[in-house]
Amino acid sequence: MEENKTIYCIIKTNGDIIGRFTNKNRAIDYMIDYYFDSYDEKINIKTMTGKEYLEYTRKLIDKYK
Numbered sequence: 070m071e072e073n074k075t076i077y078c079i080i081k082t083n084g085d086i087i088g089r090f091t092n093k094n095r096a097i098d099y100m101i102d103y104y105f106d107s108y109d110e111k112i113n114i115k116t117m118t119g120k121e122y123l124e125y126t127r128k129l130i131d132k133y134k
Contacts, residue, residue, distance in 0.1 A: 072119045073118055074091065074119045075116060075117075075118065076090070076119060076122045077093050077095075077096035077114055078096075078115045078122065079096060079099055079100060079112050079113070080112065080113050080114075080115050081112055082110060082112075082113075084129065085129065088100075088103075100112060
């Protein structure tokens with residue numbers, strides 16, 4: 070994964086990543102589909118670099134160990 074590449078992550082309120090995209094429009098489309106599929110949990114979009122993404126996922130993995 071390229072360290073400087075922009076990644077658009079869709080994150081649930083508990084911090085879990087439910088989608089990741091390199092294209093902002095695809096990330097937004099995913100969020101719209103998520104809402105129309107009647108999921109009640111709120112989600113956010115967070116922009117990260119490749120390096121930030123790897124650090125974030127390492128923390129998530131450690132959280133669930």
